[in-house]
Amino acid sequence: xxxxxxxxxxxxxxxxxxxxxxxxxxxxxxxxxxxxxxxxxxxxxxxxxxxxxxxxxxxxxxxxxxxxxxxxxxxxxxxxxxxxxxxxxxxxxxxxxxxxxxxxxxxxxxxxxxxxxxxxxxxxxxxxxxxxxxxxxxxxxxxxxxxxxxxxxxxxxxxxxxxxxxxxxxxxxxxxxxxxxxxxxxxxxxxxxxxxxxxxxxxxxxxxxxxxxxxxxxxxxxxxxxxxxxxxxxxxxxxxxxxxxxxxxxxxxxxxxxxxxxx
Ligand code: PGA
Numbered sequence: 730x731x732x733x734x735x736x737x738x739x740x741x742x743x744x745x746x747x748x749x750x751x752x753x754x755x756x757x758x759x760x761x762x763x764x765x766x767x768x769x770x771x772x773x774x775x776x777x778x779x780x781x782x783x784x785x786x787x788x789x790x791x792x793x794x795x796x797x798x799x800x801x802x803x804x805x806x807x808x809x810x811x812x813x814x815x816x817x818x819x820x821x822x823x824x825x826x827x828x829x830x831x832x833x834x835x836x837x838x839x840x841x842x843x844x845x846x847x848x849x850x851x852x853x854x855x856x857x858x859x860x861x862x863x864x865x866x867x868x869x870x871x872x873x874x875x876x877x878x879x880x881x882x883x884x885x886x887x888x889x890x891x892x893x894x895x896x897x898x899x900x901x902x903x904x905x906x907x908x909x910x911x912x913x914x915x916x917x918x919x920x921x922x923x924x925x926x927x928x929x930x931x932x933x934x935x936x937x938x939x940x941x942x943x944x945x946x947x948x949x950x951x952x953x954x955x956x957x958x959x960x961x962x963x964x965x966x967x968x969x970x971x972x973x974x975x976x977x978x979x980x981x982x983x984x985x986x987x988x989x990x991x992x
Contacts (some may be wrong), residue, residue: 730777731946731947731949731971731982732764732765732766732949732971733765733766733949733965733971733972734765734766734767734768734905734949734951734971734972734992735765735766735767735772735972735973735975735985735988735992736767736768736769736770736819736821736866736905736951736972736973736974736975736979737768737769737773737975737976737979737980737985738767738770738793738821738824738906738953738974738976738979739770739772739775739793739891739974739979739980740772740793740826740976741772741781741837742772742980743771743772743775743980744774745774745775745778745927747773748771748772748778748779748912749775749779749782751770751776751980751982752779752782752939754861754982755769755982755985755986756779756782756788757782758982758983758986759786759788759789759978759986759989761786761787763787763989763990764837765972765989766787766789766790766972767787767788767789767989768788768789768790768791768818768819769783769788769790769791769943769979770790770791770792770793770820771787771790771817772791772793773793773807776790776792776812776815776817776836777815780815780816783892783920787919788820789817789818790815790816790817790819791818791820791821791866791935792807792812792816792817792819792821792863793820793821793827793862794820794822794824794826794827794854795807795808795809795812795820795822795854795857795858796808796820796857797809797850797853797854797856797857797937798857798954799857801849802824805977808857808873809857809858809860809861809863810861812861812863813861813862813863813867817863817881817934818864819844819862819863819865819866819905820854820858820863820864820865821863821865821866821868821907821974822851822854822855822858822865822866822892823846823851823854823867823868823869823888823892823907824846824868824869824870824909825832825870825911825914827846828846828847829845829846830971839865840919846890847891848887848888848890848892848894849891851867851888851892852891852892852893852895852896854893855867855892855893855896855904858898859900859901859903863899864905865903865904865905866905866907866951867873867889867892867893867904867907867976868887868893868906868907868909868953868966868974869885869888869889869906869907869908869909869932870884870888870908870909870910870911870913870914870954871884871885871911871912872908872911872912873911873912874883875940876910876912881910881928882928882931882936885908885928885931885932885933885935886931889906889926889932889935890935893940894937898939898940898941898944899944901940901944901948901949902944902947904948905950905951905971906932906948906950907950907951907952907953907974908925908928908932908950908951908952908953909953909954909974910925910954911953911954912968913953913954913955914953914954914956914976915977916936916953916954917955918953918954918955919954919955919956919957919960919964920952921939922960922963922964922966922967923967925964925967926964926967926968926969926970926972929950929952929967929969929970930968930969932950933946933948933950936948946957949971949972950969950970950971951970951971951972951973951974952964952967952970952972952973952974952977953973953974954975955977956975956978956988957978957984957988958973958978958984958987958988958991959992961973961988961992965991965992969992972992973988973992975988976984
């Protein structure tokens, strides 16, 4: 039985001071006995503050990205042991924004060089996170163009095979996968619940082929992309959807707590 996970991806929002206020009001709204796993992924600088504030709650803190090397001349990067020191439990990997695939514009090739996330870096990051006991949340998903040309399943299968290559199945029990159609992120165009459920089912059977069925049945598959309090019930009812990765709606404590309660 997979416990549902709702993770808030704050992206580049809130200073540490603002983050504290938001989290304090979120904690007041959340039922301490809620039988759902909850994580908040703030910008790096807010992680120490949030860890402190959430110490006595069951709400975990996550990061939005990581670099795979442990230390060295990598200006601007943060490594997994640096996150582990602050007891970070989750880390997002391969988000479409770090892959340079923005939903609102079709991917402009000139942006890709600035973001550079690809299957190979995704796999290196997952390995480094697992080594430091941080649970990766691997994001996969197709652009509007890829969906229109019926390549949705093939694109996602390629992202899963590439991102998980060279990693032992037994290590992946703590992986979560987030299906995030690029065209649904930040656009208000949520994916139809039954289609999102179908894609998450396809992800689970692909994981079964790449890894093994036991591991695939343990891995949590989340849906992300314009999840709101008014559309999450139906998404969370899908048998293969084990929670959500929530962007914009996680910035509002009322809205985010309603999504958590729905899960
Ligand atoms: P959104 O973002 O909920 O604002 O669409 C989701 C995400 O990017 O993870």
